[in-house]
Amino acid sequence: MNDPLTLHIRLNGEPRVFAADPDEKLLELLRRHGLKGAKFGCREGVCGACTVLLDGRAVYACLLPACLADGHEVVTIEGVGDQEHPHPFQQALVEAGAVQCGFCIPGMVLSAKALLDENPQPEDEEIREKMDGNLCRCTGYEKIWTALKAVIAAGGGGGEDAS
Amino acid sequence: MKAERDFQVVNHSVRKVDAWQLATGYPSYTADLAPAGCLHVKMLWSPHAHARLRSVDIAAAERMPGVRCVLYHGNVPRHPYTTAGEGFPEPSPYDQFVFDRKVRFVGDRVAAVAAETPAQAEAALAAIRVDYEVLEPVLSLEAALAPGAPVIHDEPDAYLPIPMPYCPQENIVARVGMEDVGDFADGLARADVRLDQTFETQYVQHAPMETYVAWAALDGRNRIQITTSTQVPFHCRRLVAQALGLSVGQIRVIKPRIGGGFGSKQEVLLEDLVALFALRTRRPVLWELSRAETFTSGRTRHPIRVRVRAGVTRAGALTALGLDCTANTGAYGGHGIPVVMCCGSKVLPLYRAETVHFAGQIVYTNLPVAGAYRGFGATQAYFGTEQVMDQLAEGVGLDPLEFRLRNHIRSGETSPVFAALGEGKEGVPMTIGSCALEACLRQGAAAIGWDRRRPHTEKTGRLRRGLGMAALMQGSSIPRIDMGAASIKINDDGSFNLLVGATDLGTGSDTVLAQIAAETLGVAVDKILVYSSDTDLTPFDVGAYASSTTYLSGMAVKKAAADARGQVLRVAAAMLAAPVEGLLLEGGVIRAAPDRSVTLAQVAHYALYERDQFQIIGTASHVTEKSPPPFAAHFVEIEVDTWTGAIRPLRYVAAVDCGTPINPKLAEGQTEGAVLNGISFALTEQYLFTPKGRLKNASLEDYHLWSLRDKPPIQAILVSSFEETGPYGAKSVSEISINGAAPAIGNALYNAVGVRLHQLPFTRERVWRALQSHAPE
């Protein structure tokens, strides 16, 4: 049997091995290894600034015991896109003027990516339900909503842009 | 002026300069930049609302694993200061110390540990032995003002650094006010309809997504470098120096990207200690407040009790408008004086009243500390005044919209309040320049469908809808007090470094300032490389508060860019052997004639390498003479569940006159975000305390920020005007729109069900109880 604290994680498409502290959360492990895109905003599983994808699903890295990521696939904002090859939602956020302080944005992008990967044409109610775990104090969500609707109107983005 | 309004860069929604960096998660924020191997700070916070420390024993904690330093009042310098980041001398009492022998609220500082890991620091806190002499806590305005009340600030060395009486023996920071305009009593007496009502706002917090965080390290020359999530890097440098007894030159403050502030980070809460720990341990030291600590020990909005007295004639003319404000500043007095003065100065001038009264007092309690919060006094005062305006309108049979159209201040008019009330002293007389409030009122009313509004008496059924509105003004900068400066220099390729002390905390001010520079220099915005803020590198600026950055710092940027532009043209004139006066600078090219031109890159090259070499660099400072108000008209439609008392906002329209919106999308974003914060302030946000003054809901889970799933549609309408004294006609936009939701929803509630609430927030239980005593049906 493998050591449950030697974590084999497919991180942003690459197989990686991490040594975890038994009490450590995934957010701490990621930030400790230089992936600073997931933010500490509350450490209580509410704000969503720490959102990452676990097997394609948006989860709070601040709540997730790191050991639960062993054997799974994790995608962080660093694995979603860059300015040359952005996710369509990142492009739309930039164009819509939806990035104010930006602290919530990586989490927003990951939640939206999971949403659009699952259903490129979600109805408004589905968007509200699946984007309800990312708080933003700056924007009132108007421009974030506009950006997401623009991506959906253009076909829903699609996961192929992601690495 | 016509030509000047045909803008190339300004008034366009260019991409925010940091948008890509933030959207792709590039490490940008304070904690992202902390070096590996930092020590971690944890604070032992007071569990008591009011207590004296008989003794603090840190010996055992110092011996705990990983502990490198423990600080408490016994081993730190004692210099009175304020954590409020304001211009010097601050209109705030010096009633704080790095550590004191007394604690004044649950969450006050007792002792701090720096250790190798957060867990080790946390563990060491438990080993600090404190003997508290628990004192009677003062947990309300009544208790604080009662004769014989316990004195919260009995330390002899606290004082107020401005010429105003400091009255800590009465638990009062200061009393403020102005001489009545006209005979206020007579104004009330002459009114056909007069009202005297008292409104009260609650404790709330800014709750930016990034909590308070700072780190410090010594550089190779033993200077302290502080990287911090601050709105006020220059004030931070000065206040840390003051608190620790250092000179300003020993300290460098760097502000990276900030994860939101809204006023909370106009406060120097962590920087003194990370600096001191770095000095003592010679190690980099990081201190991140948890969310719970941010709620408990961070800053809040002053709860203010506002008595509104007003009178109106049957013809609809205001004969009297008066406010008496009693603010709860909590355990420390920072910002209390200017906040209360802004209750008057940002509110009373909105209406032409024949007589005006204003008085206020700032009261200490053993509750969490209030500070600067977007809206800054205006939020608290508009809650009452704009509900009173609706009632006066109803009293004389006027539609609330019509009443405001008749009475609001207009271009070319003044108010004696401007001269009477400043921030910590008298104000500056001002004549209103730009004012598009009438257009805001009309466009907003059309957008919400105001003509559908029917009186509550015509409404039946369990769910009833109501329409409400509020008119607003704010200011733009603090005239004759605040200064902003900028410098701009050319690079070889014709790009420019724009260095500003102005502090982008997520608002987009770097982008706005770059647009102003680009407009002035005739280049695209991507040729402006903007950098903010670093006290070693960028010129002074008071920082991001008082709605000042676009108007004040923007003008400094415009002047600095004009200075650089003049130098560019002189060099180009030499290169083209043409008179300066005939040159045209546009699109990065300087033309003397259609076939005779040089590029900015050529000019830069010439100046840097070829002849009479010098650095083309413009520098300018700006102090404002005015604080031109932006204006807004807000409208909301709500649905009230008369069975439960629950209010559901259905739609919100905010029409705003911010002069020329330098970047319309960012101005809309400021408005939309402020509106949603205003809505949750009105309906759900509040601090809940135990009977002993401990905050019960110190978590995001229990404080309830609204998500995308909770929010109603918000429509921002930018109504342009042109403020002659602002950069390219601009005024401020960031604060004003947080002030509308509370009174507009209050007015909509009355319109829906015929009850009025005087206490925020409008919880469903409060609404239900009001409906019970009102006994509808």
Add this chain to the structure above:
Amino acid sequence: MKIKAVRRPETPEQARDWARELGEQALYVAGGTGLHFMTDPAEMVAIPLDRIGLRGVECSGRHYRIGALTPLADVMNYRAERWAFHETGRRTATHQIRNISTVGGNICRVFPWCDLPVALLALEATMVLLGDDGYAVPADDYFASQPARRLANGDLLLAVDVPVLEAHMGFGYRKEVICHSGFSLMTVAARLRLEGDRIRDARVAAGAALPFPARLKQVEALLADQPATPDTFARAATEGVREVAWKGREDWSDAYAAHAAAIAVRDALDRALTFARRRDW
């Protein structure tokens, strides 16, 4: 709660055996979201359950079997005939929590604000557990006291069986929150069985404003064999909740909680009635 070691089983039986071996130090971890609320300083050995299966919803004719490790998001997304439990899933917490938090995790340790037990009580669910062997416990017994105590011996929840709603049955669910993602201040679930225009029987349960989720037997008694009308609902809701000691959470007073209970019961019944009539197969 501090996790000092991790042991990761591959089967439910292995999990159970390790839990028994570790005794009081054993801590099953499903999604792990509940750890945040377990503030006692004990040092535990985590037994993550993500490799033992038990995920997904299946219909077996008479009931839907929900694997104990099914995330709430899968419950929310699941759609089938005569199934109503997704209504509860979509109103619980936030999507990030629903993606990882499991049905089993939610009902193995019942926090006062838990939503699922209320719905499972009304829906007459059955819990399927693994002790020495498999065994089943009806919701009424299972939620009679804190399930964490029942499970302290290492017994493992395998699945929840939710009966298929029969024809003429309707389900209504109300949850009162300050914001969508907030903890419930009042949860009410109701299942009505109609017979023509009359109510044959009703199961009504409440939580959040009670120390522990419970059936509202008085309400049920006032509904049984009565005409399915707004008047019946109003009377049952008002009179049936009167004896209950309602507890206001957050900014609610106890008195307001009692008032809100009556309205939530009425609203849940209204919804159940609409549901029953809509599905009048």
